[in-house]
Amino acid sequence: xxxxxxxxxxxxxxxxxxxxxxxxxxxxxxxxxxxxxxxxxxxxxxxxxxxxxxxxxxxxxxxxxxxxxxxxxxxxxxxxxxxxxxxxxxxxxxxxxxxxxxxxxxxxxxxxxxxxxxxxxxxxxxxxxxxxxxxxxxxxxxxxxxxxxxxxxxxxxxxxxxxxxxxxxxxxxxxxxxxxxxxxxxxxxxxxxxxxxxxxxxxxxxxxxxxxxxxxxxxxxxxxxxxxxxxxxxxxxxxxxxxxxxxxxxxxxxxxxxxxxxxxxxxxxxxxxxxxxxxxxxxxxxxxxxxxxxxxxxxxxxxxxxxxxxxxxxxxxxxxxxxxxxxxxxxxxxxxxxxxxxxxxxxxxxxxxxxxxxxxxxxxxxxxxxxxxxxxxxxxxxx
Numbered sequence: 001x002x003x004x005x006x007x008x009x010x011x012x013x014x015x016x017x018x019x020x021x022x023x024x025x026x027x028x029x030x031x032x033x034x035x036x037x038x039x040x041x042x043x044x045x046x047x048x049x050x051x052x053x054x055x056x057x058x059x060x061x062x063x064x065x066x067x068x069x070x071x072x073x074x075x076x077x078x079x080x081x082x083x084x085x086x087x088x089x090x091x092x093x094x095x096x097x098x099x100x101x102x103x104x105x106x107x108x109x110x111x112x113x114x115x116x117x118x119x120x121x122x123x124x125x126x127x128x129x130x131x132x133x134x135x136x137x138x139x140x141x142x143x144x145x146x147x148x149x150x151x152x153x154x155x156x157x158x159x160x161x162x163x164x165x166x167x168x169x170x171x172x173x174x175x176x177x178x179x180x181x182x183x184x185x186x187x188x189x190x191x192x193x194x195x196x197x198x199x200x201x202x203x204x205x206x207x208x209x210x211x212x213x214x215x216x217x218x219x220x221x222x223x224x225x226x227x228x229x230x231x232x233x234x235x236x237x238x239x240x241x242x243x244x245x246x247x248x249x250x251x252x253x254x255x256x257x258x259x260x261x262x263x264x265x266x267x268x269x270x271x272x273x274x275x276x277x278x279x280x281x282x283x284x285x286x287x288x289x290x291x292x293x294x295x296x297x298x299x300x301x302x303x304x305x306x307x308x309x310x311x312x313x314x315x316x317x318x319x320x321x322x323x324x325x326x327x328x329x330x331x332x333x334x335x336x337x338x339x340x341x342x343x344x345x346x347x348x349x350x351x352x353x354x355x356x357x358x359x360x361x362x363x364x365x366x367x368x369x370x371x372x373x374x375x376x377x378x379x380x381x382x383x
Contacts, residue, residue, distance in 0.1 A: 008103045008132065009086035010123040011069060011077040014278035015247045016323045017122035018072040019103070019130060022086040026064040033087060035067025037074040045080060049088045052108040056158045061091040076320065078278055081107040082117040085135070088157055102152070103127045106137045112157040116140045121239075121246035124148050135160070143246050146239065185224045190379065191217050197376040198332075202228035207311065207331040209296070209369060212378030213342055213349075218334035221378070222292045225332055226258045229289070233258070240326050241288045248280050259289035261329075265298035272303045274325060275316045283310050286329035296333040297364050308371050333372070335365060 007022040025034075031050060036042040053061050065087050069077075085106040105123050106114035116139030117123075124147035127134040133150035144151045154160040185195055194210060198221060201208045210218040233241070241259065245251065263272055263282040274281025283291060293299060310316055311331055315324035337343040339361045343351045353361070369375055 005090070007086040007090045008130075009067075009083040010103060010105060010119075010126050011072065011080060011082065012119040012122050012247060012278070013072055013076045013078055014318050014321055014323055014325055015119075015122055015243050015280075015284075016321075017119065017126040018069050019126055020067055020069045020083060020086075022083065022090045023066055023068075024063050024090045025066045028062060029064065031061040031091065032064045033067065034064055035069075035074060036080060037077070041080055045084060045087065048084055048108045048110065049091060051110040052084070052112040052157050053088055053091065055110070055112040056156075056161060058092055058161075061088075063091065065090050076278070079118060081115075082119070082123065084108040085114065085157070085160075089160075092161070102133045102135050103130070104135045105140065106135075106154075108157060114138075114154060114156055118249040119247045120144055121146055121243050124151070125243075143242070146242055183224045184227055185221070188217055188220055188224065191221065194221055194376050194378045197374055198225055199228055201374050202330070205229075205330040206373035207371070208333075208374040208376065209372040210332070210334045210376060210378050211337055212334075213336065213380060216378040216380045218378050219292075219294055222262075222290070222294070222332045222334060223260065225290050225292075225330065226260050229258055229330065233288070237288050244280060244284055244287050244326060248285060250285075259286050260292065261286040261289070262292040262294060265293075265295045267299070267303060269303045269306045273306045273310055273316055275318050278318050278321070278325075280325060281316065283307065283327040283329065284316055284325045287326045289329060291329040291331050293331070293333040295335065296368055297335050297361065304368070311371075331372075333368075335368070337377075338362075 005023065009020045009022050010017045011020055031046060033042050033046055050061055067083065082105045085104040085108065088108060089104060103123065103126065105117055105120065107117050109115055114137035116137050120136060120140035120143040124134055124144035128148040133152055134144055134148065135152045135154055136144050138153050138155060141151055141153050185198065188195065197208060202225065210221060212218055261282045267282065270276050270281065272282050274284055310327050314328040316327050317324050338351060338353045339357050340352045342349045343353065
């Protein structure tokens with residue numbers, strides 16, 4: 001027998017959440033889920049939901065569950081594990097409880113426990129926009145509270161069915177603690193010109209290239225650069241950083257924290273820039289903070305050529321979407337003065353570069369220098 005009951009879930013693409021309606025269109029026949037683009041995703045969800053329902057002491061689920069998202073085609077859904085909870089509620093006897101006027105998120109494990117999901121903050125922003133409360137696992141409560149105060153918490157499907165929608169106080173679910181290094185630029189001795197250049201460049205987030213031999217403190221200076229950015233993070237910037245890290249499934253240490261990302265020089269364009277199928281790259285993960293490219297001359301040309309427009313526009317465009325990924329970062333890079341690293345520091349070690357190798361390296365370095373506002377040399381500290 002068809003039912004008019006509609007439950008609400010959410011999916012994401014990039015850092016934007018999209019509302020999904022979940023309803024049981026047939027109450028007879030084998031348990032099926034319609035609306036997924038991939039059969040593998042449908043099968044995995046069906047297995048998790050069926051197991052959770054049986055572990056909750058409920059009868060075998062029957063009928064067809066239909067998923068509908070008018071704003072995002074199914075092939076662009078970044079993940080569908082957040083739909084486990086509303087699918088389970090739609091599959092159960094719909095007269096037992098009243099939670100259809102809420103957005104439900106959470107991945108069900110085989111025992112019926114609710115696991116935290118990625119992109120909880122974009123999902124909570126959908127709830128705020130639709131003026132609906134949101135039911136989430138304990139691990140997502142702190143993220144959801146950044147967007148809306150109408151947050152209900154449930155540990156498992158069984159708790160939601162027996163206790164109802166209400167949950168213990170949200171203070172019982174604090175944000176996971178993350179250790180943050182307490183660094184300061186004043187700890188660095190020597191390289192006074194480089195420190196002065198960093199302090200000046202920080203005011204306008206001017207891109208800066210540090211040139212110097214190995215051991216001259218380039219990385220040490222860059223790691224302390226986030227302390228030069230304003231300590232006060234605006235509410236808009238704080239929410240943007242938190243949204244990026246929520247979508248990536250990473251925890252942000254605190255409200256005034258600024259990210260520092262240092263990708264390896266072997267990073268591909270997809271890893272450095274992102275944007276493909278809405279996936280986040282290092283450029284977006286550095287939003288509001290520092291993107292440090294150590295040994296920048298070792299990076300392939302393609303990732304760097306993709307980075308320069310992103311640095312200029314402060315965003316990463318996404319295919320088939322009008323909502324780009326944020327990427328407003330302070331770019332800092334480091335490079336050796338030559339291929340062996342010791343040019344200009346012969347008092348420490350003699351340069352071993354051939355004339356051809358030196359000329360080739362300098363051409364590569366000159367191409368990179370054109371994209372930086374400030375180029376400054378660092379020198380090894382000698383007490």
